[in-house]
Amino acid sequence: RIALIGVGIMGADHARIFAEDIPNVQLQVVCDAFEERATEIAQKYGASHVSNNPQETVTRSDVDAVVIASPDQTHAPLSIAAIEAGKHVLCEKPLAPTSEQCLEVLEVEKRLGKQMVQVGFMRRFDPAYTQMKDSLDNGAIGKAIMFHCFHRNVEAPANFTGQMAISNSAPHEFDAARFILDEDIAAISVFQPKSVDTTKTGAPVFMVMETQSGQLVNVEINNNAAYGYDVRGELVGELGSVFLQAPVHSLLNANLQAVETYPADWRPRFAEAYRLQNKAWIQSILSGEPSPIASNAWDGYCASLIAEAGVQALNEGRKVTIEMINKPTIYQ
Ligand code: ISE
Numbered sequence: 001r002i003a004l005i006g007v008g009i010m011g012a013d014h015a016r017i018f019a020e021d022i023p024n025v026q027l028q029v030v031c032d033a034f035e036e037r038a039t040e041i042a043q044k045y046g047a048s049h050v051s052n053n054p055q056e057t058v059t060r061s062d063v064d065a066v067v068i069a070s071p072d073q074t075h076a077p078l079s080i081a082a083i084e085a086g087k088h089v090l091c092e093k094p095l096a097p098t099s100e101q102c103l104e105v106l107e108v109e110k111r112l113g114k115q116m117v118q119v120g121f122m123r124r125f126d127p128a129y130t131q132m133k134d135s136l137d138n139g140a141i142g143k144a145i146m147f148h149c150f151h152r153n154v155e156a157p158a159n160f161t162g163q164m165a166i167s168n169s170a171p172h173e174f175d176a177a178r179f180i181l182d183e184d185i186a187a188i189s190v191f192q193p194k195s196v197d198t199t200k201t202g203a204p205v206f207m208v209m210e211t212q213s214g215q216l217v218n219v220e221i222n223n224n225a226a227y228g229y230d231v232r233g234e235l236v237g238e239l240g241s242v243f244l245q246a247p248v249h250s251l252l253n254a255n256l257q258a259v260e261t262y263p264a265d266w267r268p269r270f271a272e273a274y275r276l277q278n279k280a281w282i283q284s285i286l287s288g289e290p291s292p293i294a295s296n297a298w299d300g301y302c303a304s305l306i307a308e309a310g311v312q313a314l315n316e317g318r319k320v321t322i323e324m325i326n327k328p329t330i331y332q
Pocket of ligand 1: 172
């Protein structure tokens with residue numbers, strides 16, 4: 001019996017996934033500030049109740065687990081309220097806009113002595129990233145040296161402000177790099193092409209990260225790429241490389257052309273990743289064991305910490321080292 005908090009783009013997609021693709025789940029409550037939107041989604045996906053009060057919703061006795069897909073600044077306080085009410089949480093990224101807020105969630109889990117939050121860095125479940133990690137882990141490409149990433153949206157959402165390319169989009173690459181390389185990030189430098197209007201919302205950013213063992217990860221974020229939603233990359237090892245391919249389901253031959261079609265946003269590109277992520281979350285609740293693949297609150301803290309360092313690196317025009325707290329034992 002799950003409650004869904006927030007039915008914007010991602011919340012509505014989670015409602016669809018749980019209603020249509022995940023067994024052993026009852027969508028019990030749909031909560032949104034706009035009750036008519038909550039009612040629309042509840043009726044569409046068979047939820048039993050509707051609410052516009054998230055604090056009340058996460059403590060309901062007829063709810064076992066909570067999906068938090070409300071605005072970023074509500075993620076940490078609602079996660080904490082849900083944990084304190086004994087509910088497991090699937091929290092959309094980021095865990096919190098600041099590392100300080102993330103630490104508040106870690107503190108509650110430390111006191112409880114167990115992980116209760118899974119963070120929605122779904123790329124860990126994407127088949128292309130999975131194959132990339134398997135190729136590294138089974139030695140096919142030798143020792144990893146560099147990881148090239150690019151992440152392009154059609155256009156920046158209307159609510160995109162300032163450096164959200166770094167704090168909202170790039171955390172996917174921050175988490176994917178940590179997961180695939182099994183490394184933490186030691187430092188980050190951030191640049192912007194001087195040939196574009198860098199004051200424009202969603203202007204491109206180019207980041208170079210150094211891992212603690214000295215590998216290099218570069219990330220291009222372009223939220224106004226115009227041509228399509230396109231996330232690719234290449235993991236380079238001493239013996240070979242793995243190129244991240246997007247799933248291409250068809251090639252249209254017509255009018256003297258061969259045409260592949262890009263998705264308009266991330267949902268089609270990562271549909272399988274979201275399904276597998278959400279399935280793993282339910283499985284982790286039923287088994288009582290956190291998913292060995294999914295991001296936990298510690299991973300959420302690391303992604304927000306790297307993002308803060310990235311914004312500082314851009315603003316100050318210098319490389320910023322990343323100082324983490326000691327990893328609490330419950331995340332070892
Ligand atoms: C958005 O918030 C997401 O999480 C998408 O996965 C990402 O591709 C997009 O850039 C973000 O703005």
